[in-house]
Structure formats: structure tokens, C-alpha cells
Amino acid sequence: MGPGNDTHISGFLLLGLSEDPEVQLPIFGLFLSMYLITVFGNLLIILAISSDSHLHTFMYFFLTNLSFVDICVTSTIIPKMLVNIQTQSKVITYTGCIGQICFSLLFAGWDDFLLAVMAYDRFMAICHPLHYTVIMNPRLCGLLALLSWIMSVLNSSLQSLMLLQLSFCSEVEIPHFFCELHQMIQLVCSDTFLNNTVIYISVMVLAGGPLAGILYSYSKIISSIIRISSAEGKYKAFSTCASHLLVVSLFYCTVLGVYLSSAVTQSSYGSTIASVMYMVVTPMLNPFIYSLRNKDIKEALIRFFRRATIKGTIVLVVKKCLGCRAQSHDF
DSSP states (O other): OOOOEETTOOEEEEOOSOOOGGGHHHHHHHHHHHHHHHHHHHHHHHHHHHHOGGGOSHHHHHHHHHHHHHHHHHHHHHHHHHHHHHHTOOEEEHHHHHHHHHHHHHHHHHHHHHHHHHHHHHHHHHHOTTTHHHHSOHHHHHHHHHHHHHHHHHHHHHHHHHHHTSOEESOOEESSSSOOHHHHHTTBOSOOHHHHHHHHHHIIIIIHHHHHHHHHHHHHHHHHHHHOOSHHHHHHHHHHHHHHHHHHHHHHHHHHHHHHHHHHTOOHHHHHHHHHIIIIIHHHHHHHHHHHHOHHHHHHHHHHHHHHHHHHHHHHHHHHHHHHHHHHHHO
16 A cells, blocks of 8 residues: 555554464464463452452552453453454454553553552551551542542543544554554654654653652662561561562563663564563463462462352252252152
């Protein structure tokens, strides 16, 4: 296609991770497996925390929100990718593409803010333990979660509405496995200066702000841990934030990888691989990180499975008794 101008494009072509037909089936199997692990893993975290009164604390309240966001962010992009591979189609509608951009920005931004809020929670718990329950009250925690949601909605709505005002060229191939904002901007024929400016400002404010808060919180946490005299006390304090620190490292390293690879090398393939890491791999790993490194979560999961097994056994016994009673009435 030539580089014409079309303000009424009906859809785009997602080129995916590879155009080689021989690797489509392995890619389908890999991403389907990762998607199912992400959904069920994070859903188990949510159910375990919700059903266990011992975990009804502010730290696990934010972890529940994080698990919900991880399910949503992968559900925004992977199902469409799997459908396209299964149907051997690369098409995504214009509305579907804008929707992917809107919701991926929404949930990625919410994820970012939640990580910052969780860092603040650990900062208060370790650096100000005597005032923790007073400051981190239910009202403040609910307000922090609500503000995170509102800021993410405002950013995704602004970026999506500004994208809707642009006219696209007739070249509609997107070298990515989902509609990513930077890739979409490159397909625009009209002036994108304002869009690029808003993108860079939002990155600095909405990503740089939470990152600065996380770095400040952990600098204070580390200095407080160093001042603890006993080795056991240091280990106990560090263990309460080790899982979160690992999740933060995974998220920001991969997000920075996307922007650095696209800015330095201009390689769409490198940006795509980095996007896989923070949009797919990181949400999949989060349940394992929190369950394997957190004793409370492991015990809650054991209790949850134990209760589920007991309930399942009771249901089977009741069904069997009802079946026997029905057979006796027949005779």
C-alpha cells in the first residue's frame, strides 16, 4: 500500500511476534498457557486473601487490587491475539484497537500506582510501626486505591481521545502483537507533536512520580533496616517487602526496556519482546513471587484448598445420598 491518507480506516493488521506459519502453533500454546496461569494464579491470590480473615490487612488489600489488575491487563490483549492465531487472521477493528490502547494504558497505569502505594504501605509499616494503624486507616487506603484508579482513567482517556482526532495513513500494519500507543502514533499521517508531547509528559508524571516515590520509600526502608541491631530483626523486616521489591524490579526494568529499545535502536522487534515481559510475563510471575516468598499467603492457600476439598467432599456425599434415596423411591 502507498502512504496515502485515510481518516475512515476500518481496521488494522497485527503482525504479531512472527509471520512464520510454523511457529504460530507453539506461540499459541505458549501464550494460552501463560494466560491461564496468570488468570488462575492471580484469582487464587484474590480468593485466598478474601476468604482468610488473617489477611484482611491493608497490605493484602492492595495485593488483591494488584492481582485483579494483572488479570485485566492480560485479558485486554492476549485473547484477541489467540483468536487471531487460531483463525489465521491478523485483523483488528479500529474500535477494537482504540479499546486495546485505552484499557492497556488504564490497567498498566493502575498497576504502576498500586506498586507505589504498596511501597508507601511498607514504608509506614517498617519506618513508623507505632503510627501505622493510625495513619494507614481504611479511609486512607480506600482513598489511595480510588486516586490510583482515577489518575489511570484520566490518562488513558486523554491519550485515547487525542488518538481519535488523528488521521491514519493507508499503511495499517502494526508490527506488534497488540495495539500499542507508540506503534499507532507511527502510522499517523497528521501532525503528532502534541500527542508525543502529552505522552512524554504523562510518562514523566505518571511513571516517574510513582517510581520516585518507590525509590524514596525503599531508601528509608533500607536505612531503617540497617539500624536494626539483631540479624533476625533485619531478616524479618526485609522479608515483609522482598516480594514487592522483586515485583517492582520486574515491572520497571521491562517497562524501561520497552522505551529504551524503541528510543535507542528504533527496533520494533526489541520493543515487542520487552512488551511481552511487562504485559504478559510479569503478571504471570506475580502470584508465584508473592506465594513462594510469603508465609502468610502460603498458609492461606493451604487453608483455602483444604476448605475447598472438604466442601467438595460434602457435596459429593450429599449428591450420592440423594441419588440413593431417589433409587429407593423408584423401587
